[in-house]
Amino acid sequence: MIDNIKIFDSHIHYMGKFKRRDETLIDFLDRFRIDKSIVTTLNTSANKNLLIRDDINFNKKEYAEKLYAKSQHNHEEVRDLIKKNSDRLVGVYWFNPRIADDNDWKTLEKFIKDYNFKGVKIQASLDNLKIPDDLFELAEFCIGFDIPLFIHSGQSFFFQEPFRVKDIYTLVKKYGELKCVILHAAYTMEYCISCLKFFPKCSNVYFETSLSVPYGINILIKVMGNHRVMYGSDSPAATTPDIEINKIRILDLDKKTLENVFYNNISNLIGEIS
């Protein structure tokens, strides 16, 4: 809680550079006065060193295959953390539908039904997803369980085909009931403006603020309304929460808007009674 406003972070990873080595995730939340948080795993399987190259000529296909994870991301540590701290943490399962077999879908279902996971996240660049084609089955899964799909925005790697805001729009147009959260929704003004073009009337599409331009967050709140924008930090992997919290505090918003952006919107979206 900060200035009497409760904080529900809608984007935290269970580990990362900005968590102190001797600190638990709950200590980390306490250090930044965060009441509750969505938590997901971190990509540890892909060989990130491969992303740093100095040779211009290389076989794109061979290279990409070396980089992409061959199995689903591990969620055991996240599951155990949530089990111990269900009053503070809610899980979101990072799923890769492109390589999913029947067992992977069953595991996903188990995490939703048994372990307090209340959403699914996809990462199109690291998992090499084609949007919207690779997401149809997952969209139906999310609608079936009435849980939101969290879509990492960003852009494709230098060796991939681009994916665009328009492609996400094609998905949400097809599945009007799908609740979807665009992560890092204003990470550049160009991306934010594309969201403003496609989604004002899509009331099931929400916008998460981590790593965003403060001016973009302000416009998203103005155009989409204060019920559709939610604070997230992408900590401790990408940054610390104080930086991301301040981007919203400097916007001079009224108290009701702050309560919605910092807590109520994500809480309502995952069906918590706050």
Ligand SMILES: [Zn+2]
């Ligand atoms: Zn993240």
